[in-house]
Amino acid sequence: MDIIVCVKQVPDTNEVKIDPKKGTLIRDGIPSIINPEDKNALEAALRLKEAYQGKVTVLSMGPPQAEVALKEALAMGADEAILLSDRAFAGSDTLATSYTLARAIEKIGKYDLIFCGRQAIDGDTAQVGPELAEHLNIPQITYVRDIKVNGSTIIVQKALEDGYAVVKSPLPVLLTVIGELNEPRYPSAKGIVDAFRKHEITFWTAADLNVDKARLGLDGSPTQVVKTFTPTNDRSAEILHGDLDQVVGTLVGKLKAKNLV
């Protein structure tokens, strides 16, 4: 079973602080991590490989520093890692991101399964996985919380707001997974050593892909960020003081005045 896992390197938002004056993220000195749900995706891929053999390839688009995220994925047990890195990719919105990933996956060629995280903790759109499936013209199942393989079909549980649906699909298929799916393993010490000493990361630029340049990066991104702002909270609270009967009386009066009781 050949599996491709899309991983994104993201700032550890647990550590991110907001600049109180500018309202923007302070990214300086913030450690970068593998997007948490992408680790769940990789864990699922590794377990399937352990059960059915095959190969796990991790794919990321990002700046050269994203190499560290791929090294960690290799340390966890991925067989191969490809980093799509080029100035031409900079400023991609989800459409350009998914387009670029799709062309890279076509170049990789053979695959039975593609895994994505449900959403990235920085961009938070949850669009890349579904868009990628559309570009590749393969089925997709999102919010996956359980996976079973049965020959050339896959049966998964897809989380819903108040339950789950069991969905069956032929392969190849793209799955976006949620944290509930599994507990990602820690990379082993040997895995880390091998990731740095035995594995090479493959770097692809735009020139390595069969792409329409106009669909890459900023130029290929119809999304325009007009303005970013921190939402303000205009609601006000009033605390009633005094003796209980009096407070209750005042409260009921206020609620009645607003037609709430």
Place this chain on the structure above:
Amino acid sequence: MRFSLTPEQEMIRKVVREFAEKEIAPLAAEIDQTCEFPRVNVEKMVKLGLLGIPFPQEYGGAGGDHLSYAITVEELSRACATTGVICSAHTSLACYPLYAFGTEEQKQKYLVPLLKGEKLGAFALTEPNAGTDAASQQTVAILDKDDYVLDGSKIFITNAGEADIFVVMAMTDRSKGTRGISAFIVEKGTPGFSLGKKEDKLGIRASDTRELIFENCRVPQENILGQEGKGFKIAMSTLDGGRIGIAAQALGIAQRALDETIQYVQERKQFGRPISKFQAIQFTLAEMATKVEAARLLTYRAADMKDRGENYSAAAAMAKYYASEAAMDVTVKAIQLHGGYGYTKEYPVERLMRDAKITEIYEGTTEVQKMVIASSIIK
């Protein structure tokens, strides 16, 4: 000179820290009270391959370097010093002599399962009457046909009650002094080999420290490590490396005490402001931070020298001497800055102080480190 870790070492740190914080730290206070050996921590470390970091993969190790190993012991000890010494004693004191002095057969039979984590190791040099004066070994090993027969006892042996494979020093020829000491590989369960009671200790309380008793204990001749008479050299060279592990343990304890204190002084308010606003507090923190950093540099340097094949004996002694005193000093200061709360078990700093003390004692007391350092200066 560049004081930075390689990306590989950085990742080891990141992973072991995350592992230790999530999996090891939550148990630390409890096992300090129950004194129960944390088997579950051993199993978890084995999964990550943390019990054989600086050994080749062909023997089941991770193939990493000694600096990565030191970082690992540091991060484990930052979470739980008991767990740190389980890893350190196993790696430095049991695996290392087997790797450095064992025959290929011995390595296959004993080192491989130790590095894979299927077995746990221990090292037995100290005796009731041979502590600092380790050369005064009273345990004897007499060759009788194909076996050595061991008689005597060892004391204060780390991992003893949980270990499967022991490296044991014994006198094979008293007339030759230190050259009459030999090293043996002894398996748990060998007839005539038994364990004494578990020591009730000030710190690293869940680490299993026991007496070993040998009564007419027959060990096959092929279990001698190195040659007859090489035991003292093997023990001393083993301890040279072990001191890097203990320095790293001390460093991890000190770092934790510093981290706890930095957080506490910013939260605790007196005289209407956080106590971190007082310069006396800031100065103490500055002293603590400087000592931790100096300990780190000495420790990493000793490990790096070992990786580069240099003579690291004095460097390891300096690292252990300095880091253990730093750990003691920093943990005492940490309690002071926590005030009365620091004296209670509500906060981890009192445990850190109790754990720190042992680092000045085992694998050669501070006085012994000074002897090693001085002898490298005055030749």
